[in-house]
Amino acid sequence: MISIVHVIDGLGWAGMEHMVASLVRCIDKKRFKVTLLSEIPMRDSVVEQAAFLEKEGVRVRFLQKHHRKKFLAIEYARFFNDLKPQVVHSHSGVWRDSCIGAVLAKVPLLFHTEHGRVFLDDNRRTRLTHRILTQFRSGIISVSDELRQFLIEEVHLPVAKVITIQNGIDTDKYMPGNYKSRLRDELGISPETVIVMAVGRINPVKDYETLVHAVSLVKHFLPNNMEFKTVIVGPETRDHLTGGGLLDRLRELSRKFNVEKNLIFLGKRTDVQELLRVADIFVQTSLTEGLSMSIMEAMSTALPTVVTDVGGNRELVEHRVTGFLTHRKDPESIANALLKLIEDDEMRVSMGKKARNCIVEKFSLQAMTKKYEDLYMESLRE
Structure with a gap:
């Protein structure tokens, strides 16, 4: 052996x-x-x-x-x-x-x-x-x-x-399912609200400041009869490099942009696969990536993705087919992609199915x- x-x-x-x-x-x-x-x-x-x-x-x-x-x-x-x-x-x-x-x-x-x-x-x-x-x-x-x-x-x-x-990734673990009712109740989110989810530690590399800015733009341009929430899953990283405090800055930024009611910070969770099944769209605003496990897990759960065109993200996400590739540190391009998906149910479902097929076949x-x-x-x- x-x-x-x-x-x-x-x-x-x-x-x-x-x-x-x-x-x-x-x-x-x-x-x-x-x-x-x-x-x-x-x-x-x-x-x-x-x-x-x-x-x-x-x-x-x-x-x-x-x-x-x-x-x-x-x-x-x-x-x-x-x-x-x-x-x-x-x-x-x-x-x-x-x-x-x-x-x-x-x-x-x-x-x-x-x-x-x-x-x-x-x-x-x-x-x-x-x-x-x-x-x-x-x-x-x-x-x-x-x-x-x-x-x-x-x-x-x-x-x-x-x-x-x-x-x-384990495509049997990360697959579409119906957890929406129970977990939406837990999160206090109505069935009609579109959920945009990000999964990843709160640290500078993930560039959540740009995401908060993009959320403010989505709120500004989204029709009044539509509701959305952005849920961020992951603990804050505190080490000798970051020093912590980023979560407080993000909360302050959300108040500045008047989007604190559109953002939910869940912190560390061990039920990520169930949370992804609640979501409608996955977003990632990283400054750099290798080959993102979080993106793969979201795609395997049949979610369309809006991600920055960095690292190996282009090897996972086919632009306008399984999701959208955006420029990094560009809240306008991220917001535009999110708006397209929030406003178009059929596009979300179609891209999500293709995303799932891609992961099952290749990853x-x-x-x-x-x-x-x-x-x-x-x-x-x-």
Whole structure:
């Protein structure tokens, strides 16, 4: 049996963490012994997720951090020496120390999946380190073709080592259904009101300020006999980079634009699939993306989408067929697309059906998992 360790910065319900959890859960346990290693220690908020993965045959472990960060690579090396995996596969933020640790432990195969540009944009030192460490890796996986080109042309990673494996989702979990009555009652939204939903952590990259501005434009131009609500699902990110406080600024901005009655901030929820079934339209105003799990989940639930034309979004959304691609930081173009969908029931239904078909045919969890399994097997044979 082949031993694989997937390394992430921490467990959680955001897009990247959710994708990795889905992958390790679905990998064939008859051929692979899978360990998920979190760099961040166990927290109360992830106990349930860790227990669920353990039941699915995934060993979940948490790296014992040294109080000085420069010793992280040594902690990784000790862990890998004890476990002796054939494959170490890191994801996004843990790319450096886990790779050094795996090299020190002489792990045969090292892979890294890059899920977005956040750690690489405008950082020459980070890009240089990435290039140096890539010499020791068996391959770099990008989640979108657009991101692959960025890694090759801007980060200058070797073409032969960078491949694309697009994300996939559980299309049986995210599918259309009738939860509208119960959850609309919970949210205090009438059956006639069109619900526009955004799913994602409240942090600067998601650019919710532009969404609030777009909502104000929709309110201004929408006929008086039509009602809409914009529901934002996701916790506020508070870390050393953002410092928090963004949610308060968004609430203040909504009051400034006089749209506080059109906006609902739900915070963290574990019933996203049910909430998506309540929605009529999905919106995302991100400044950058890899291959968005949130968009895929919305499309799988048969929702038309209004998203910014960044990252791999164009690989998911076909403009004017399954949704609308808009310019980033452009509230007018976002509002125009939302108005078209809010005012046209038939367009919403037609685009939603096509969106669902696209995800089922091209972006299933099973297809993604098989590509990763094939990559491991072929690399080990070499």
